[in-house]
Amino acid sequence: MFEKLSPMPADPILGLMAKYREDTHPNKIDLGVGVYKDEAGHTPILACVKKAEQLRIDTEETKVYIGPAGSGSFNQLIGDLAFGTDNPAILANRIRSVSTPGGTGSLRVAADFIKRINPNAAIWVSDPTWANHIGLFEAAGITVKTYPYYDHENKTLKFDEMLATLATISSEDVVLLHACCHNPSGMDLTNEQWDKVIELTQQQGFTPLIDMAYQGFGESVDQDAYGVRQMAATVEDMILCSSCSKNFGLYRERIGACSIVAKDSQTADIALSVLLYVVRCIYSMPPAHGAAIVETILGSSDLKQQWLDELKVMRDRINGNRAMLVNKLIEKGVTRDFSFIAQQKGMFSFLGITPEQVAQLQREHSIYMVDSSRISIAGISEANVDYLAESIAKVL
Numbered sequence: 001m002f003e004k005l006s007p008m009p010a011d012p013i014l015g016l017m018a019k020y021r022e023d024t025h026p027n028k029i030d031l032g033v034g035v036y037k038d039e040a041g042h043t044p045i046l047a048c049v050k051k052a053e054q055l056r057i058d059t060e061e062t063k064v065y066i067g068p069a070g071s072g073s074f075n076q077l078i079g080d081l082a083f084g085t086d087n088p089a090i091l092a093n094r095i096r097s098v099s100t101p102g103g104t105g106s107l108r109v110a111a112d113f114i115k116r117i118n119p120n121a122a123i124w125v126s127d128p129t130w131a132n133h134i135g136l137f138e139a140a141g142i143t144v145k146t147y148p149y150y151d152h153e154n155k156t157l158k159f160d161e162m163l164a165t166l167a168t169i170s171s172e173d174v175v176l177l178h179a180c181c182h183n184p185s186g187m188d189l190t191n192e193q194w195d196k197v198i199e200l201t202q203q204q205g206f207t208p209l210i211d212m213a214y215q216g217f218g219e220s221v222d223q224d225a226y227g228v229r230q231m232a233a234t235v236e237d238m239i240l241c242s243s244c245s246k247n248f249g250l251y252r253e254r255i256g257a258c259s260i261v262a263k264d265s266q267t268a269d270i271a272l273s274v275l276l277y278v279v280r281c282i283y284s285m286p287p288a289h290g291a292a293i294v295e296t297i298l299g300s301s302d303l304k305q306q307w308l309d310e311l312k313v314m315r316d317r318i319n320g321n322r323a324m325l326v327n328k329l330i331e332k333g334v335t336r337d338f339s340f341i342a343q344q345k346g347m348f349s350f351l352g353i354t355p356e357q358v359a360q361l362q363r364e365h366s367i368y369m370v371d372s373s374r375i376s377i378a379g380i381s382e383a384n385v386d387y388l389a390e391s392i393a394k395v396l
């Protein structure tokens with residue numbers, strides 16, 4: 001049977017990482033992989049996470065199955081963090097959440113949930129979007145369509161075109177929106193733009209699916225959730241896929257959540273029963289360790305404060321890197337306007353250079369980024385920014 005297989009193309013980022021590891025250039029820079037790194041290029045374990053893990057080791061009593069929904073306490077706390085405890089949808093008991101293996105697991109659960117409700121539903125994603133969105137929804141048998149989003153030429157949002165496309169989408173379909181720190185463009189909706197999108201969502205009746213993989217990495221935990229909170233308070237149905245990989249630094253623990261907002265509590269219960277069935281048919285039950293860490297942190301006012309402080313350090317470093325790169329490029333005599341990088345949010349921006357210039361940066365300067373010129377901002381540091389800006393200036 002296996003002789004019928006033909007090889008799948010390798011993941012471009014994993015290929016890039018392998019090349020970077022083999023490169024012996026002393027000034028090599030990795031701007032490919034989308035994980036947070038500190039000034040030393042290390043992805044640290046947060047101190048609050050270490051404390052929570054120790055507490056868990058000291059107090060955990062069993063490793064028995066946890067059930068398809070995962071930890072009830074985690075589900076409640078992560079829902080409160082995303083939607084805000086005073087959200088009308090929470091007060092009306094319209095939300096149900098399950099723990100999932102990361103944000104990716106959450107998206108896959110959402111995909112199978114959608115397929116079960118409406119096998120003909122298409123999902124509309126931003127152009128461009130995180131590449132895995134497309135593969136993941138197609139793998140679940142859902143047609144993926146795109147709406148205009150990022151204007152590569154002008155480094156702006158194609159907001160009018162986005163709205164015009166959303167206005168054609170029927171109530172049968174699902175629209176995927178990025179809560180904050182849009183991957184790959186770094187271009188987020190303003191609050192006013194969110195309000196317009198929410199108005200249109202209500203008018204058209206399609207189901208919004210919001211992917212929140214970076215809460216707290218943009219402006220603040222609360223501001224980054226503006227769209228999620230307003231949407232939940234306004235529309236009848238909504239899906240939220242959240243991830244604790246980045247903001248808790250729990251990447252390999254695989255923890256996230258899938259939340260369903262329904263029109264009333266009774267419908268939410270029915271939706272939960274379907275969600276649990278879907279989970280049971282994919283991986284049966286989520287891993288417990290990451291959820292236990294997050295619920296320990298969010299359930300303790302001291303640990304939560306420590307987490308917020310550590311999250312701010314990561315956020316400030318990313319935003320600082322953005323401004324630092326823009327200033328260095330000016331200092332190195334680059335006349336092209338790169339100021340958009342300092343205005344964008346989160347882990348990524350497109351440099352906006354050609355694939356040939358990307359290849360040249362890799363070949364001649366050992367600077368690694370994906371062909372689209374998307375850079376991972378956390379890979380920049382005070383130690384490498386001079387070399388980076390000089391190299392960009394040369395290829396321009």
Ligand code: PMP
Binds near residue numbers: 255
């Ligand atoms: N959504 C987006 C937009 C992402 O960028 C990512 C991670 N790169 C995810 C979801 C999935 O995150 P996780 O690692 O938790 O599966």
